[in-house]
Amino acid sequence: MIELDGLTKRFGTKTAVDHLTFSVRPGIITGFLGPNGAGKTTTMRMVLGLDNPTSGSVLIDGKRYDQLKDPLTYIGALLDAKAMHGGRSAYNHLLCLAQSNGIPKARVTEVLDTVGLTAVARKKAKGFSLGMGQRLGIAGALLGDPRILMFDEPVNGLDPEGIHWIRNLMKSLAAAGRTVFVSSHLMSEMALTADHLVVIGQGRLLADTSMADFIRNNSRSYVRLRSPQRERLLDVLHEAGITVVETGSGALEVDGGSAEQLGELAASHHLTLHELSPQQASLEEAFMRLTAESVEYHAHSDPHRTLEPGQAAEPHRAAEPHQAAAPESQPWGSSWQQKNRKGA
Amino acid sequence: MAAAQVLRSEWTKLRSVNSTALTLGLAIVVSIGLGMLISALVNNDFKKMSVADRLSFDPTFVSFSGLTLGQLAMVVFGVLVVASEYSTGMIRTSLAAVPQRGTFLFSKITVATLLALAASLVTSFAAFLLGQVMLGDHSTTLGAPNVLRAVFGAAVYMTLMAVFSMGMAAILRSPMLSLGILMPFFFLVSPILGSVSATKKVAQYFPDRAGQKMMQVVTPPNDVAHYGPWGGLGILLAWVAAALVIGYALLKNRDA
Numbered sequence: 122m123i124e125l126d127g128l129t130k131r132f133g134t135k136t137a138v139d140h141l142t143f144s145v146r147p148g149i150i151t152g153f154l155g156p157n158g159a160g161k162t163t164t165m166r167m168v169l170g171l172d173n174p175t176s177g178s179v180l181i182d183g184k185r186y187d188q189l190k191d192p193l194t195y196i197g198a199l200l201d202a203k204a205m206h207g208g209r210s211a212y213n214h215l216l217c218l219a220q221s222n223g224i225p226k227a228r229v230t231e232v233l234d235t236v237g238l239t240a241v242a243r244k245k246a247k248g249f250s251l252g253m254g255q256r257l258g259i260a261g262a263l264l265g266d267p268r269i270l271m272f273d274e275p276v277n278g279l280d281p282e283g284i285h286w287i288r289n290l291m292k293s294l295a296a297a298g299r300t301v302f303v304s305s306h307l308m309s310e311m312a313l314t315a316d317h318l319v320v321i322g323q324g325r326l327l328a329d330t331s332m333a334d335f336i337r338n339n340s341r342s343y344v345r346l347r348s349p350q351r352e353r354l355l356d357v358l359h360e361a362g363i364t365v366v367e368t369g370s371g372a373l374e375v376d377g378g379s380a381e382q383l384g385e386l387a388a389s390h391h392l393t394l395h396e397l398s399p400q401q402a403s404l405e406e407a408f409m410r411l412t413a414e415s416v417e418y419h420a421h422s423d424p425h426r427t428l429e430p431g432q433a434a435e436p437h438r439a440a441e442p443h444q445a446a447a448p449e450s451q452p453w454g455s456s457w458q459q460k461n462r463k464g465a
Numbered sequence: 466m467a468a469a470q471v472l473r474s475e476w477t478k479l480r481s482v483n484s485t486a487l488t489l490g491l492a493i494v495v496s497i498g499l500g501m502l503i504s505a506l507v508n509n510d511f512k513k514m515s516v517a518d519r520l521s522f523d524p525t526f527v528s529f530s531g532l533t534l535g536q537l538a539m540v541v542f543g544v545l546v547v548a549s550e551y552s553t554g555m556i557r558t559s560l561a562a563v564p565q566r567g568t569f570l571f572s573k574i575t576v577a578t579l580l581a582l583a584a585s586l587v588t589s590f591a592a593f594l595l596g597q598v599m600l601g602d603h604s605t606t607l608g609a610p611n612v613l614r615a616v617f618g619a620a621v622y623m624t625l626m627a628v629f630s631m632g633m634a635a636i637l638r639s640p641m642l643s644l645g646i647l648m649p650f651f652f653l654v655s656p657i658l659g660s661v662s663a664t665k666k667v668a669q670y671f672p673d674r675a676g677q678k679m680m681q682v683v684t685p686p687n688d689v690a691h692y693g694p695w696g697g698l699g700i701l702l703a704w705v706a707a708a709l710v711i712g713y714a715l716l717k718n719r720d721a
Contacts, residue, residue, distance in 0.1 A: 170564045171557055172720040187564035190467070198561055204554040206482060213481035221474035221562045261558065 122147055123168060123196075123269065123302060127177035130163050130324075137163045139324035140177065145302045147268070150295045152315030152332070153304040156412050160324035161304040162200070165273050169198055181269065191222040196269040197262030202254035207247025211238055211257050214246060215264060224265055232260040252283040259290070269300040276310060288314050308408035312336070322412040339407030344380050346373040347396035348387070357390050358383075372396065471563050471572040479546065479576055488542035489584040492623070493591070496535030500592040503530040504599035511603055523683035524605040525615045528596020532619060532680070533656075535588065536626050536673070539581065540647050543630025546577040547712075548640035560721050570716055574631050574709070581627040582620065589619035589680075611682045618679030618694055625701050626651075629672055632708025636715055665689045675700035 123145040130138040138160040145151045155161050166172040168179050170186035181189060181196055189195050205214050215229045233239050236256040241249070246257060255275065262270055272291070276284045291314055295301050305311050311318060311332070318335050320328040328335065343366075348354045351371065358365050358375070363383075366374040375383060380399045387394050479485050507527050511519070547570075550556040563569040593616045597604035607613050634643045651673050658668040668674055669690045678690060678697030692700065 166557075166720075169557075169561045171560055173718070189564070192564055193562055200557055200561075201554065204557045206478075206549060206553045206555045208482045208484065209478070210481065213477060217474045217477040217481070218558065218562050219474075220477055221471050221559075223470050 122182055122300065123271075124180045124183075125164070125168075125177070126179070128164065128167060128174055128179050129176045130160070130167060130172060131175045137324050138167070138174075141321065141324070141326055142177075143319050143326060143329045145269075145300060145319075146317065147300040148295065148298050149316040150291055150301040150303060150314055151317045151319060152311035153302060153319050153321070154308060154311055154408065155304075155306065155321040155327075157306055159306075159321050159412070161306075161321065162273055163324075164321075165198070165200060165271060165302075165304065168196075168271065169200070171200075191224075191265065193218065193222040193224065193265030193267065195265070195267050196271060197265060197267040198271040198273075199255070199258040199262045199275060200273045202251055202258050205246050205254070205257065205261075208245055210243050210245055211249075211260075212242040214257065215260060218261055219264055222265055228264060228266070232263045235263060236260040251278050252280060255279060255283065255287075259287075267299075269302070270294055272301070272303045274304055274306070276305070276307075308405045309403075312404050320408070320411055322414070327411055335407070336404060339411070340404060341376065341402040341407070343374045343376045343400050343402070344378045344383055345396060345398050345400050346375065346383060346387075346394060347371070348373075348392055348394050350392050353390070354387065354392050357386065357392065361386060374400075467565070468568055468572060471568050472576055474563075475573045475576040478573075479580060482549075484545050484549070485542070485580070488538050488545065489580070492535045492538035492542065493584060493588045495538060496529075496531040496588045496623075497592045497595060499531030499534055500528050500596045501531070501599050504528050504596040508600045508603055517686060521683050521686050522603065523681060523685075524597065524600050524603055525593065525612050525682045526680060527600065528593050529589070529615075529619050529680050530596075531592060532588075532623065536623055537648060537652060539585070539623050539627040540630045540651060541644065542581065543577070543627035544634045544640055544643040544647065546573065547631045547634035548638060548643050551638040552640050556721050566716050567713060570635060570713055574628065577631060578624060578628050582624045585620040585623035585627075588623060589616050592619070605682070609682075614694065615680045615682045618698070621698065622676040622679050622701070625676060625705050626673065629701075629705045629708050632705060632712045635712025636708065670700055672701050672704040675704075 125141050125143055128138055128141040129136070141160075141164060153161055153164070163172060167174050168181070168186065178185070186192060186196075209217075211233065212229060215232065216226065218224075219226065219229050230239075230242075233242050236259055238253065238256055238260065241253065246254065249257065259272075259275070262272070270291075272287075275287050275291075279287065291301050291303060295316070303314070315332050318328060318330055318332050319326070330338075346354065351373070354373065355365060358373070363375055363378060366376065368374060380397055384394070384397050387397075504524075504527055511522075514522075550559055559569060560566065563572075593607070593612075597606070605612055607616065630643070630647055633647060634640070637643045637646070655668060655671045655673050658664040659671070659674050666689060675690075675692070675697040678692065679694045679701075681694065690697070
């Protein structure tokens with residue numbers, strides 16, 4: 122169990138982590154999600170006592186990190202793959218960590234075997250590929266057989282095989298009742314592994330929810346319509362009190378509508394439809410909508426847009442709380458959202 | 466006990482990198498080799514020396530001539546022991562394993578100091594004995610007054626130079642910056658300021674100038690120092706203590 126209480130870190134005038142309060146519960150994988158520069162790594166560094174919080178606290182099993190006796194037996198962490206002396210062999214790297222926490226020598230051989238580095242155990246770490254370095258870092262995290270594991274962007278820069286391996290490892294660790302706290306800036310990665318989700322942006326907590334709830338509340342479903350009689354279709358939909366979003370490509374989108382109802386409506390007015398397709402927005406889009414306002418480095422989004430989903434607020438739309446909660450400003454990446462819909 | 470665990474861990478760290486054997490080996494070989502060479506040259510030229518020089522001739526100190534260069538390898542050893550933690554990123558892993566930063570730093574320095582002392586003792590005794598062989602008729606023996614003190618003094622001097630470097634590296638964190646300051650200082654700045662009469666009075670309190678008093682048996686005629694070998698030890702120890710205290714205070718409060 123990791124508990125953060127009002128955790129804050131300022132570097133000069135810049136607030137990297139801003140009053141974060143949440144807990145990482147045991148026995149599940151908690152995904153820690155945020156765009157680049159959101160403060161994920163700084164938060165994890167404060168958990169390990171590497172950075173001192175400006176205010177607030179973070180406790181592991183009720184204790185501050187430096188109050189833990191033999192901390193590697195409580196919490197194992199992988200912050201970055203290259204946090205090791207390149208001139209030292211994999212075996213000796215793990216041995217010095219083991220000795221400092223009173224972990225028996227035999228455990229070093231054991232974890233080397235777990236991560237598949239036995240063959241290169243006597244080789245110097247500087248010759249290791251990123252994937253091998255990552256494995257050695259994970260071996261260090263597993264060394265003390267800790268109840269809590271913390272990984273910072275563990276799949277970054279790995280090949281598909283390495284990504285697959287880490288995903289399965291995290292799942293098996295959680296299945297064995299361990300607490301897994303893993304950060305990522307990829308929603309798709311989290312959707313595959315995490316049970317619980319903590320989302321931050323610019324150091325602030327944006328969401329603390331179960332993965333299932335997040336998917337339910339944030340996956341926008343809509344129906345796409347395409348018709349040669351576009352203007353008439355718009356009138357008909359408008360008369361029926363249905364909100365329409367016009368996309369640049371001439372297609373119309375109806376949020377939360379059912380394809381059957383829309384098809385019958387069009388038929389009753391003798392309108393020709395070239396397309397009538399139910400669509401589901403990806404979680405990646407949901408994540409981007411959520412963090413849109415807090416993204417530090419914006420790419421320019423397309424300014425030539427007709428109707429914004431958030432701006433075209435009409436009565437029946439307000440009944441859908443997750444849509445109403447969508448930020449008023451333009452979500453970054455909106456241009457590729459359009460492109461995506463066009464291409465789909 | 467926790468400190469014993471950390472000491473063992475730091476010993477593993479120290480013995481498992483090449484730079485340890487390389488720097489200490491270099492310190493030993495250079496100190497002894499250069500000492501022997503200079504001793505042989507002095508022996509040849511003894512007849513050409515002035516009377517004053519002959520009267521203040523210090524065969525012990527001459528055999529330690531190689532230490533001025535060998536000490537630089539000790540400085541590199543001291544710097545790398547501490548600063549390589551930062552340059553490699555190992556510090557984050559190390560402090561996650563041992564969050565008690567004082568225990569971490571002082572265990573590291575204790576282990577490295579003991580190893581440096583062992584290497585320094587080998588250096589000083591070998592440099593003395595082999596140097597005396599080269600000096601032939603002008604040599605002295607370990608039994609002569611103050612000679613044994615000077616030989617141990619040379620070992621303590623080299624060890625403390627390494628420890629001072631460890632403290633400086635803990636303050637500066639970067640190996641390049643630490644070496645970039647310490648090497649020119651001990652190789653150029655201190656010897657130059659120490660031989661210019663205007664700056665001599667200040668330079669005598671530099672760590673290396675003060676420490677070198679420990680290895681002299683005969684006081685050179687142009688010496689301005691107001692202290693003897695024990696005073697020199699005291700001044701060097703003060704420098705070492707200051708570097709360690711500042712290094713520790715910074716490590717304790719700084720983000721790693």
